[in-house]
Amino acid sequence: MRGIGKSFAGVRVLDDVQLTLHAGETHILAGENGAGKSTLIKILAGIHTGFTGEIRFNGQPVRFKNPQAAAALGIRVIHQELSLVREMSVLDNLFLGRELCRFSMLRCRVQLEQAAALLQRLGLDLDLQRAAGSYPLGLQQMIEIAKALLGDARVLILDEPTSALTDMEAEKLFAFMAALKQHGCALVYISHKMEEIYRLADRITVLRDGRWIGSERASALPRSEMIRWMVGRELTGHFPARSAPASCAPTLLRLTGFSVADPAGKRDFAVKDVSLEVRRGEIVGLAGLQGAGNSELLLGLFGAYPRAARGRVEVEGKALASGSPAGAIAAGLALVTNDRKQTGLIADHSIRWNLTLAALRRFSPAGWLRSRREKSCSMDYLKTLAIRASSPEQIVATLSGGNQQKVVLGKWLATRPRVLLLDEPTRGVDIGAKHEIYEKGVSM
Numbered sequence: 548m549r550g551i552g553k554s555f556a557g558v559r560v561l562d563d564v565q566l567t568l569h570a571g572e573t574h575i576l577a578g579e580n581g582a583g584k585s586t587l588i589k590i591l592a593g594i595h596t597g598f599t600g601e602i603r604f605n606g607q608p609v610r611f612k613n614p615q616a617a618a619a620l621g622i623r624v625i626h627q628e629l630s631l632v633r634e635m636s637v638l639d640n641l642f643l644g645r646e647l648c649r650f651s652m653l654r655c656r657v658q659l660e661q662a663a664a665l666l667q668r669l670g671l672d673l674d675l676q677r678a679a680g681s682y683p684l685g686l687q688q689m690i691e692i693a694k695a696l697l698g699d700a701r702v703l704i705l706d707e708p709t710s711a712l713t714d715m716e717a718e719k720l721f722a723f724m725a726a727l728k729q730h731g732c733a734l735v736y737i738s739h740k741m742e743e744i745y746r747l748a749d750r751i752t753v754l755r756d757g758r759w760i761g762s763e764r765a766s767a768l769p770r771s772e773m774i775r776w777m778v779g780r781e782l783t784g785h786f787p788a789r790s791a792p793a794s795c796a797p798t799l800l801r802l803t804g805f806s807v808a809d810p811a812g813k814r815d816f817a818v819k820d821v822s823l824e825v826r827r828g829e830i831v832g833l834a835g836l837q838g839a840g841n842s843e844l845l846l847g848l849f850g851a852y853p854r855a856a857r858g859r860v861e862v863e864g865k866a867l868a869s870g871s872p873a874g875a876i877a878a879g880l881a882l883v884t885n886d887r888k889q890t891g892l893i894a895d896h897s898i899r900w901n902l903t904l905a906a907l908r909r910f911s912p913a914g915w916l917r918s919r920r921e922k923s924c925s926m927d928y929l930k931t932l933a934i935r936a937s938s939p940e941q942i943v944a945t946l947s948g949g950n951q952q953k954v955v956l957g958k959w960l961a962t963r964p965r966v967l968l969l970d971e972p973t974r975g976v977d978i979g980a981k982h983e984i985y986e987k988g989v990s991m
Contacts, residue, residue, distance in 0.1 A: 550600035553586055555945070558937070560586050561598070564759045566752055568702060568733040573724065573747045575765070576737050578754035578777055580949025581935050584737050585627070587754070588704045591735075592624045593617035618645075621701030625692050625708050627737075627948055628888050633680025638662050640679045641694050665693055670719045681811065683838055684711045684886055692720060703727060704735040707948075709743065710974045711885070721747065741770060753777055792828035797863070800825040800880075800966045805858035807840070807847035817843035821858075825966060842885060845968045849882040850875045862965065876905060879965030883955055883972050891955040892943050899925040899939035901954050906961040928957035 553561040561583045568574055576584050589595045591602065593611030602609050604620060611617040614624075631640050641662050647654040662675055671689055673682070679690050688711045695703065703724075709717040724734055724747070738744055744751065748765035753776040760776045801824050809817045818840035825831050833841045847856040853870035860867040862878045875882075884890040892901055902925045903910055910921040925939035932953040936946060943954055952973070959967065973985075 548587070548591065548600065548602050551587060551590060551602075552599040553583075553590065553595060553597075559757060561590075561757045564600075564754065564757070565762075566591075566735075566759075567762070568735065570701075570731040570733055571728050572749040573728065573734040573736055575744050575748040575751045576735055576754070577744065577751055577773060578760075581756075581947035582754040582777075583757040584754055585706060585947070586757075588624060588706060588735065588737070591617070591702075592622055592704065615644075621699055622704070623695040623698075623700040623702070624704045625695045625706060627707040627710065629687055629691050631679045631687055631691060631694075634678055636676050637673055637679050637682075637690055638675040640690060641665075641675075641697060643694075645697075661697065662693075665697060669693055669696075669723060685713055685716060685838075688712055689716055689720075696723070700727065700732055702733045702735065704737075706737045707739070708736075709738070709740070711971075717743075744773075745770065755779060792826050796826040796828055798824050799827050799863055801859075801861040802848070803859040803861075805844075805848070805856070805860060807843045807852055807857075808855035810843065810852055810855060816840075817855075818847070842970050845882055845970050846884075848875070849880055849968060876962055876964075879963075880968060881905070881959035881962050881964035881966070882968040883959055883970060885971035885974060887948075887951055887955050891958075892951060894942075894944035894951075896943060897940045898929070898934070898936055898943055898946070898954055901943050902928055902939070902957050902961055905958050906963075909961070909963075924961060928961065932957050 548564070548566040551561055551564040551566075552559070564583065564587055566574075566576070566587065576587070578584050586595065590598050593614040593616050596610075596612060602611075609620070632643065635643070638658060642658050647658050647661075659675065666673055666675075669689065669692070671686075671693065673686065673690070679687060682690070688708065692705075692708055705724075708720060712720065724736075728734065736743075736747055738747075745765060750762060751765050751768055751773060752762040753760040753773060755777060803822050805821045806819045807817045809815065821844060823831065833844065835841050843852070846852060848860060850856075850871040850873075856870065862880065865878070867875065867878050867880075872882075888894070893904070899922060903921050907916075910917050910924070922939060928934070929936060929939060934946075934950050934953045934957070936950065943951055946954070956972065
């Protein structure tokens with residue numbers, strides 16, 4: 548790819564970008580959220596067609612009219628945002644858009660055999676007839692990966708593929724990637740995890756603000772230099788310094804014997820008999836593998852499972868008995884979920900609309916929306932959280948993943964919470980944006 552340029556509504560998002568891939572290599576595409584990485588790979592995958600510059604495949608110029616044309620040459624993409632149809636079965640999702648037919652008849656047995664063989668190679672034990680959306684987020688991500696791996700891939704593009712995976716699931720993916728490299732497949736890998744980058748990379752290309760900054764062998768590019776290429780400055784300290792709260796700090800949240808029945812009905816309880824306290828100014832970490840119940844605990848506490856939650860919850864000494872998100876918000880709780888696409892944002896609406904959605908009572912006394920107050924709040928959060936956008940009226944779906952995540956965080960900060968519940972709040976966020984989110988959390 549040479550001299551690649553792309554604009555949206557007159558805004559230049561890529562300018563004179565280049566990327567060269569070799570068979571049998573893993574090429575890391577690095578950069579902050581909004582650097583243009585996703586746009587570049589969508590051009591390579593035939594999703595964006597109106598661009599300047601040229602693409603050569605095996606030395607021949609190509610210009611894909613659609614994703615099917617790119618896929619026909621063996622270019623496969625695993626996107627950061629899941630594209631599964633949640634209500635359809637795992638099998639139907641795997642073959643969606645490329646069903647195997649003969650004389651207009653679906654070859655169900657052949658599809659089943661191919662899917663079962665692929666899942667076995669990936670070490671996945673899934674029911675192919677079960678709805679894909681009924682599986683946890685990590686397994687949905689593995690289904691998305693399996694979907695891209697069906698057929699012979701000559702170029703495989705992976706955009707944050709491990710953001711929702713456990714360490715064990717990630718290891719399975721890495722082993723499969725190594726096998727693809729042995730067969731001459733070129734891998735383009737996007738990640739904000741430094742450990743992954745330097746474990747997997749043969750070469751690294753960095754973009755910043757839609758421009759090509761440089762390409763180098765991983766062994767010749769120190770981590771500190773790559774970060775400087777990405778953010779344009781020295782970034783010292785991944786986590787901001789903070790002091791522990793005083794031992795006499797008041798307790799804001801107390802759980803006693805809190806349990807949540809398994810919403811999927813696969814077991815009796817997702818979490819059982821949990822007791823904990825959170826004091827003012829304190830950060831309490833919840834650790835556990837995928838499926839250990841961390842998300843269910845936070846969702847149950849927030850009132851998402853009113854019939855499934857049991858036990859006593861106190862906020863500043865007062866019992867929380869509403870059993871609904873509205874009641875939880877009124878009591879001073881806020882929840883940043885681990886899936887901004889499904890439960891964090893309404894992507895087709897504006898930044899302003901999303902930022903103030905959970906706090907409408909603040910902006911609509913007596914039932915009348917105060918537009919000026921709402922816009923002022925939106926502008927404040929655009930500046931405070933360093934959200935890269937043209938205005939509060941920009942549609943959220945047009946933002947990069949990291950900036951979308953900042954909108955989610957801003958939405959809940961706008962409610963002025965006493966207790967902020969965070970479930971994987973930096974999923975799919977670059978190192979610079981992570982630092983900004985951590986800084987905001989420490990300053991609350």
